[in-house]
Amino acid sequence: MSKGKVQTISGHRLPEPRVTLTAIWLAFVWIGLPILLLGGLLDLATQLIFGVCTGLWCVRG
Numbered sequence: 001m002s003k004g005k006v007q008t009i010s011g012h013r014l015p016e017p018r019v020t021l022t023a024i025w026l027a028f029v030w031i032g033l034p035i036l037l038l039g040g041l042l043d044l045a046t047q048l049i050f051g052v053c054t055g056l057w058c059v060r061g
Helices: 021-050
Strands: none
């Protein structure tokens, strides 16, 4: 982000935008979780269709 002129409202300085824990959590829920679920479903489909286990659960077992 470029540093511009400090914004004020009624003489009060506005805080700079920052990444919050809520933003990190929402990014995980909206982006990370669907990717993990889709990858797990693709691994399961590959195992059921071709009989080749490609998921992380194959490493342990």
